[in-house]
Amino acid sequence: MENFTLAMPATIEAVLAAGQQADAKFIAGGTDLLQLMKDHVERPKHLVDLEGLPLDTFSIDADGARIGALVRMSDLADDPTLRRQYPVVTEALLASASPQVRNMATIGGNLLQRTRCGYFRDVGFPACNKRQPGSGCGAILGLNRLHAVLGGSDFCVATHASDLAVALAALDATIEVQGGNGARAVPINEFYLLPANTPQRETVLAPGEIITAVLVPPPGSGERSHYLKLRDRASFEFALVSAAVVVAVEDGRIRRARVAMGGVGTKPWRLPAVEAALAGTAVTQEALTSAAAHAAEGARPLNENGFKVPLMQRALARALLNVTA
Amino acid sequence: MSEFEVSRRRFLGASAAAGGLATASGMARGATAQSGAPPIRTPEMIDVTLEVNGRHHALTIEPRTTLLDALREELRLTGTKKGCDQGSCGACTVHVDGRRVNACLTLAARCQGKAVTTIEGLAKDDELHPIQAAFLARDGLQCGYCTPGQIMSAAALIEEGRAVSDPAIREWMSGNICRCGAYPHILAAIKDVAGSGSGG
Numbered sequence: 132m133e134n135f136t137l138a139m140p141a142t143i144e145a146v147l148a149a150g151q152q153a154d155a156k157f158i159a160g161g162t163d164l165l166q167l168m169k170d171h172v173e174r175p176k177h178l179v180d181l182e183g184l185p186l187d188t189f190s191i192d193a194d195g196a197r198i199g200a201l202v203r204m205s206d207l208a209d210d211p212t213l214r215r216q217y218p219v220v221t222e223a224l225l226a227s228a229s230p231q232v233r234n235m236a237t238i239g240g241n242l243l244q245r246t247r248c249g250y251f252r253d254v255g256f257p258a259c260n261k262r263q264p265g266s267g268c269g270a271i272l273g274l275n276r277l278h279a280v281l282g283g284s285d286f287c288v289a290t291h292a293s294d295l296a297v298a299l300a301a302l303d304a305t306i307e308v309q310g311g312n313g314a315r316a317v318p319i320n321e322f323y324l325l326p327a328n329t330p331q332r333e334t335v336l337a338p339g340e341i342i343t344a345v346l347v348p349p350p351g352s353g354e355r356s357h358y359l360k361l362r363d364r365a366s367f368e369f370a371l372v373s374a375a376v377v378v379a380v381e382d383g384r385i386r387r388a389r390v391a392m393g394g395v396g397t398k399p400w401r402l403p404a405v406e407a408a409l410a411g412t413a414v415t416q417e418a419l420t421s422a423a424a425h426a427a428e429g430a431r432p433l434n435e436n437g438f439k440v441p442l443m444q445r446a447l448a449r450a451l452l453n454v455t456a
Numbered sequence: 457m458s459e460f461e462v463s464r465r466r467f468l469g470a471s472a473a474a475g476g477l478a479t480a481s482g483m484a485r486g487a488t489a490q491s492g493a494p495p496i497r498t499p500e501m502i503d504v505t506l507e508v509n510g511r512h513h514a515l516t517i518e519p520r521t522t523l524l525d526a527l528r529e530e531l532r533l534t535g536t537k538k539g540c541d542q543g544s545c546g547a548c549t550v551h552v553d554g555r556r557v558n559a560c561l562t563l564a565a566r567c568q569g570k571a572v573t574t575i576e577g578l579a580k581d582d583e584l585h586p587i588q589a590a591f592l593a594r595d596g597l598q599c600g601y602c603t604p605g606q607i608m609s610a611a612a613l614i615e616e617g618r619a620v621s622d623p624a625i626r627e628w629m630s631g632n633i634c635r636c637g638a639y640p641h642i643l644a645a646i647k648d649v650a651g652s653g654s655g656g
Contacts, residue, residue, distance in 0.1 A: 134500045137519035137565055138527075162561045165522070166542050178519065180566060228498035229631025231609065232543055234555040235562070367544075 200239030219356035287330030310340030509577025553594030598636035619650030
């Protein structure tokens with residue numbers, strides 16, 4: 132890890148001012164940033180500590196949820212109201228990382244974690260357009276078993292690693308951000324960018340902007356939700372494929388469904404084709420499986436990750452069966 | 457096992473004295489600088505006070521110093537182990553303000569004003585913490601390198617009330633990896649303590 136200065140401002144104005152310095156980075160939980168700094172992927176000259184800001188509280192009630200960006204993953208996951216109202220979020224959080232990491236990592240930081248692509252995280256590989264724009268992509272013709280089948284470009288096929296973001300994408304959450312030009316709110320499904328030819332830009336955050344809160348709308352009547360995560364080992368692993376499902380059932384039929392998947396896309400992947408196929412569908416294994424088959428529409432598997440296409444269809448079918456059981 | 461512990465402690469104490477370094481009593485290297493070469497102060501260095509196992513230590517460190525390196529290299533509290541140094545193995549697990557965290561992913565300078573507990577601070581005087589005693593009784597280790605992290609994580613897990621079933625214990629111990637494969641004995645040790653209600 133290279134050296135840096137560490138500032139711990141106590142007000143948001145001071146934080147945003149310090150963030151304007153060249154080569155400055157914000158640090159919250161630090162669990163991802165310090166890994167990247169140890170590996171010389173990130174080399175900030177200045178770290179601006181967000182911990183002094185009063186963004187570490189949350190409230191969840193019938194009007195929805197407002198979650199401060201500095202709330203720790205473990206504190207949110209332990210909340211009984213969250214589990215009752217948004218089980219998909221609780222399950223996504225508890226399937227993330229380890230108990231130690233969840234005690235440190237924050238909600239805002241989780242949403243901004245970087246990809247696990249090995250070509251991005253190891254500076255020994257010369258080619259990574261995300262790390263070094265214009266250098267190429269090692270994964271497209273390389274080791275790509277863990278990479279995206281949806282949303283990739285000729286420049287980048289790295290998946291987004293957050294489970295929480297997938298759950299929040301299904302819930303149509305809004306992300307509040309603040310920067311030198313004031314505050315704004317961005318729907319999560321517009322927050323993440325496709326890699327296209329600028330994979331180094333991952334979100335609509337402008338330089339010097341921070342996430343201040345996540346807003347979740349109230350659940351619709353009769354809505355149930357669930358997060359299913361499949362991985363190479365039982366725990367403490369990133370998703371091969373995951374599914375967040377938010378479903379309202381009425382008289383044995385699906386009135387409304389919202390579906391997002393992780394581990395398969397270059398950003399948290401919402402699936403409108405599946406949602407359309409589910410609307411009005413009877414809650415039977417055949418119907419749910421048939422609707423889930425739409426998940427793979429447009430998928431472009433690479434050499435090693437073709438298994439993700441049937442896996443995402445089956446994982447989604449199982450998540451839908453679980454949530455409607 | 458206790459004879460081994462005693463002889464190991466004596467050995468470490470002797471080698472620390474021979475090297476002119478701080479002793480195992482936990483004195484900071486900076487505080488004993490007059491007995492050796494003065495510490496090199498670079499422009500980036502900052503002064504922080506760390507509270508570790510109830511004692512306050514004034515340190516002059518670089519901002520990039522992790523809590524793990526501060527504990528091991530500055531305070532000579534080498535019970536906390538460096539495994540992967542990437543938050544993946546859990547060997548560096550300590551408690552900060554009562555929560556288990558990876559010391560390798562924690563900047564020491566951000567711990568000012570917080571209470572850090574390491575494996576060296578878990579026992580009360582000469583009485584082992586119940587989970588330490590249970591690891592001995594159940595032989596919850598082979599090489600022992602992951603053990604301080606396993607024990608710190610297990611103590612927290614019991615305190616958190618998570619030790620409600622075998623699958624729950626396995627899941628909530630998932631942040632601690634044991635390459636010897638002592639998991640069944642670790643599980644048994646945790647169940648012994650959780651079941652007896654002596655986890656505090």
